Amino acid sequence: MLSTHFLLFNILMLLGLGAVIAFCHLVLKPFQTHWAIVHARRMVAENRWQDDWRSRNVYRMLATARNDLEAAKLWQQLDAMKGLPHSR
Numbered sequence: 001m002l003s004t005h006f007l008l009f010n011i012l013m014l015l016g017l018g019a020v021i022a023f024c025h026l027v028l029k030p031f032q033t034h035w036a037i038v039h040a041r042r043m044v045a046e047n048r049w050q051d052d053w054r055s056r057n058v059y060r061m062l063a064t065a066r067n068d069l070e071a072a073k074l075w076q077q078l079d080a081m082k083g084l085p086h087s088r
Contacts, residue, residue, distance in 0.1 A: 033071060036061035040074040049081045 036058045049055060059078055065071035 032061055033065045033068060036065070037068075037071055037074060040071075040078055044074060044077045044081070047081065049078070 039054065039058045040062055043049065043055065043058065059075070059082070062071045062075035062078065065075075
């Protein structure tokens with residue numbers, strides 16, 4: 001038989017996990033997208049593509065951004081700079 005304390009602890013743990021997931025989805029993901037847009041603007045303005053981890057992360061974050069027209073436009077410009085065929 002499960003005790004009341006154990007059930008309450010499990011409920012609180014699940015609520016805490018839900019809060020962490022919601023925070024990541026609603027706060028961190030838009031912040032990452034904003035960071036990627038700022039760096040992509042700079043890369044497009046300088047017309048440079050460096051094959052390093054930062055450029056690849058910016059490219060990936062812009063590709064996965066949802067409902068952001070500026071991110072889509074910058075992704076297309078980076079895609080053209082990178083020389084890849086458009087897959088979208």
